[in-house]
Amino acid sequence: MRRNITVDPLAYANPVQNPEITELLDLASGEILDAIQWISARRYDHLIADRVSIRENLSTDPRFSCALCPVPVYLVSSPEKRFFFRHKSEDGSCPAKTRSVLSREEIQALKYDGQRESEAHKTAKAHIVRSLAADPTNSEIHSERQWRSTRNPSSRRQPDVQAQTVFGRVAFEVQLSTTFLDVVAERRSFYRQEGALLIWVMAGFNPDDRRLTTDDLLFSNNSNILVVDEETAQLSEQESCCYVRCHYRVPDIIDGSLRDCWKNEIVAFRDLTVDPDSQTAWAYDYAGQADLLLQRQEATRLEDEEDLRQRICSFWITRNQQTPETVSRAKIWQDFVFELSAKGVRAPINDRYDRAVTGLMNGVLSAREKTPVGWDFKSLIQVVHRICDGYPEHALALGFALREYECDDLIKAQDKKGKWAKRSQAIRQAILNGDERFVPDPETLPFLKFMFPSIGARVEKFLASGLAKSQF
Ligand SMILES: [Zn+2]
Structure with missing residues (x-):
């Protein structure tokens, strides 16, 4: 027992x-x-x-x-x-x-x-049929009818609902929790080949409780989810216009990065933006809006950088190597250093004693201005000799700057005895021979790249490619 x-x-x-x-x-x-x-x-x-x-x-x-x-x-x-x-x-x-x-x-x-046999699915299909039928711009509305391929008659699908709409022939499928990615992908390609549109519809949507199967639809549809429910079906019938509820993400840039919030609105079906190639149907252009925000952010960033560059150059042009900096000007320089660090640019700490910044700024800015900057020289050629004597690690950057700012004729005119013509040949040969005195200083490269991007890029390329391939 x-x-x-x-x-x-x-x-x-x-x-x-x-x-x-x-x-x-x-x-x-x-x-x-x-x-x-x-x-x-x-x-x-x-x-x-x-x-x-x-x-x-x-x-x-x-x-x-x-x-x-x-x-x-x-x-x-x-x-x-x-x-x-x-x-x-x-x-x-x-x-x-x-x-x-x-x-x-x-x-x-x-x-x-x-x-597909559940009551929930039958109700969802009925909502779609009611919404479509309420709108006279739709016709040939069928539930559970075969869709035979126009290209290959043996290939067919049976969408939940199909109709002739302002967007041509459209298949509607209610998304079920077991609608997996391979099913989504396979149907998208079938209807794309038909030149027709497949629109996935949900019976309800909660942005905070999403299955992976829902995300498959969401992110392949420009972050829009379409819902047809009792409320939208009734509205369609009242207005004789097919409506859908659209849930979508709205992007924003907060603290420099993209954030989203969810919104939803009821929109006329015929007002959706559709594309049979991408098999999308949406009310809100998430991707377009996000791109716009990122482009604006990038434009602002570039403007900020250019502004800082100009302020640093203006500051530098008005300074003199031999005159001690006033306290207020020293403070301005410290602020520049702080701003550079905030942009991820490692800056020289001290303007006066730091060879890096003095040699670079005096040299490159003199070439740009075609007149000596920082030193009490009379002509650009004196600056060129000074750099090669005292700051040989910046000779290459200066060479690129002379070319960039088209100083060749000026230098030739100032090089009356041809001293520089000879010397520049010797330096070029020294660089090609790997003379270490003339190897650019990699420590100052981030600063150079920020202040003078095209010259910095050439120095960087030189450092990366090795001495022998130099174009100097
Ligand atoms: Zn069973």
């Missing part, structure tokens, strides 16, 4: 360990539920009450079916009061019996077929 097991009514119910039916289809909501989770999340006393009501309604209004076959299921207990689901009729035809030999795709397809 088996001893009866009595369970505490307030304890959670126990499922059997390896049930044949692992997933249920909630026939009202169309949701797929995990059978073990469903049982073990319920208190024993509540589960028993559910079990009675599920059994009572099994023939007239079943609550659950097996997720892999259309047969309704009910809750039974083992002698140990462990629970599991059983088909209403066990004729051996359910694929759950042979589940182990089914592929993931086959199981997914069976579950998808089941969901």
Whole structure:
């Protein structure tokens, strides 16, 4: 004789360990539920009450079916009061019996077929049909009718709803929780090849509770999700114009990076922007708006950089190497250094004693202004000699600057005895020979690249390519 097991009514119910039916289809909501989770999340006393009501309604209004076959299921207990689901009729035809030999795709397809039969799905289709039919610009509205390929008659699909609209022939599919990416991808390509549009519609949408399957649709549709529900269907009928609710992301730039918030609005179907090539239908141009914001941000950044460059150059042009800097000017320089650091540019700390900044700025700015900057020289050629004598590590940058600012004729005119013509040949040869005195200082490269981008780029290229390939 088996001893009866009595369970505490307030304890959670126990499922059997390896049930044949692992997933249920909630026939009202169309949701797929995990059978073990469903049982073990319920208190024993509540589960028993559910079990009675599920059994009572099994023939007239079943609550659950097996997720892999259309047969309704009910809750039974083992002698140990462990629970599991059983088909209403066990004729051996359910694929759950042979589940182990089914592929993931086959199981997914069976579950998808089941969901298509749910009340939730039927209601969603009815909402779409009502909305389309209310609008006289739509015609040939059909539910569950075959769409035969015009290119290959043996290829066909059966969209939930189809209609002739202002956008031509359109297929509508209600998104189900088992609509997986391969299904989405395969249908997109079918309708694209047809030159027609496939529009995915949801029965409801909560931006904070999204499945991956929803994100597959969202991000391939310019971050817009279309919903047709009772409210929009009624509005369509009142206005004789097909409406949809569109949920979309609105981008903004906060603290320098892109952030989104969600909005939704009801829009006329004919006002959507559609594109059969990308198979998209949306009300709000998320991608366009985000691009615009990023472009504006980039333009502002470039303007800021250019502004800083100009202020530093103006400051530098008015200074003299031999005159001590006033306290207020020293402060201005420190502020520049701070601004440079904020832009990620490692700047020389001290203007007066830092060879890096003195040699570079005096040399390059003298070439740009075609007159000595920083030193009390009379002509540009004196600056050139001074750099090569005192700052040979900047000779290359100066050479590039003389070319950039087209100083050749001026230098030639000032080089009356041809001293520089000879010297520049010798320096070029020294650089080609790898003379280390003339190797550009990599420490000042970030500063040079920021202040004089094209000259900095050439010095950087020289450093990267090695001495022998120099164009100097
Ligand atoms: Zn089954």
